[in-house]
Amino acid sequence: MRKQSLIAMSLAAVLFASGGARAEEENCRLGRYASLPIAFDQDGGATVPITLNGQVQTMLVDTGGAYSMLTESAVAQLNLSPMTSQYVEVQMFGGLRSNQYVTVGSLDMAGIHFPNKDFMLMPDGFMPAADNGILAPDILKIFDVDLDFAAGKLNLMSQKHCRGQVVYWTQDPYAQIPFFLVGWHLRIKLQLDGQEVLADLDTGAFRSVMSLETAKELFKIDDAVLSKNNNRYPFKILSLHGVTVNNPDIVLLPDAESKVLDDNRAPKMLLGMGVLRQLHLYIAYKEHKIYVTPASAH
């Protein structure tokens, strides 16, 4: 697999060459490259259709991923032959690793075209069978990503706009959540029952997940409380920059099981779709900000 920097450059060149950028920064107008319909898979993950080598594939929108991936079944259906990457190995939730990839000759997303795009290989059984893979930040971060779950739309927006002027869908107040990028992960600080927690905003997680070890340390949770509540802890309030979630549903998982919350560089929590689906999210990658309203705001 080619090194990541080369891939990023080739994608950007295609966009501009095709004249896809319609934003007019000087007028503070927002530009939209494409709008994809959102469906929910059986786990409640947001999926969108994209066309690979002429075949429509259902892709999970996964801001918590890094490289876009295709399942073994999808690769077989597309008649592609996996190769071994010299440069890239991805680790998935649970610790499974993959350094296999395929090159798709043609990727089309509602009129946006990418030639020769690499996808990492994901074993079957890792996601609902109806999903063919994940759309990850290697593609997403080229755009601003507007997730309008209530209306069922993923809008891929131009990053060329006036700073802070992106909430086009409502006149009501909105929240601004700053993030920093760790790799391509959207790392945010949130408050959980008064304690600060570093979390990744992860649309690929159908529930929010927290490190059991971190939770025990931060909240002095003992095993008796967990046993009594079927291994769940009754958190009261999760808040992030003006957004409050009462009684948040958070799965506590030992680090040895998740394998992604277990070192110093890792987040201690994945903020998943259980919360995110209730919001309208505009991820402004260049600004390092996420603009948020309730999903139904308009």
Place this chain on the structure above:
Amino acid sequence: MNRVLAAALLFVVGAGSALAAGYDDFSRGVNANNRGDAETAISAFSAALASGDLAAAYIPTAHVGRAKAYLQKDNCAEALSDLDDGIKLKADDADVFYLRADAKVCLNKLDAAQIDFNQAIGLRPRAPYYEWFAQIQWLHGFFPQAAENFAQAVKQAAEGNKHKPYILLWFAMSAGRAGTFDQAKFAADVSALGSDEWPVPLLDFYRGKTAVDKVYSEAASKDAQIAINQKCEADFYIGEWQLARKNTADAKSLLQQAVGECPHGFIEFSFAQAELKRLP
């Protein structure tokens, strides 16, 4: 006017809204299903469907979500009704045909279930569908049918698919309970895997090549979590092997161990629970 209020409470997620209440209820239903809270899922999806303002694209999903909750409560007739509505609105979703097959198996309509399953496979010919349908049939005790579909899943699984040994195990389990297990053919299928990595020791046990002690020693690992996971699997699959030979007491003991030790997300955990419920 600056609409951002950095420090103040802006909004509470899940508090609901007078506008587009249907989507809020729909989202609540999805979350409830993911938590395994079937009662809340049923009431939330019902409210979403009754709201009149749920986006049209989500209406079939709401019917299917409510059907899944009904299936969790074994209210299979209600589930079937929702799935019929879901398919009328969106007839190209393999998963929905698959779920309807599940509901029909539950209602003992096996022939009708097979028709729906064939429809699902026609839309999306994937090994996982054969495997899942076979597991539904296994759960309801239809072992010959389950063995047939596991055999298809084995054929469909790509070479090198790391999950294929488990599909072979399930085939062996089902064929054993159905009385149709061909040990020689099975041995050939296991050899063709070309691997001795876990769970192949369990497959070697099923083909008569390895003793129980060796399986458990192969299950041990320096990684504590892997050791737990593999012992869980050994307890379940050897328990099922005992059950096929009518050694109910030994089987029960192993299955109870599986329930006690398996990670709750493992299929062996939930299927051991299901098996123990139907044992005397």
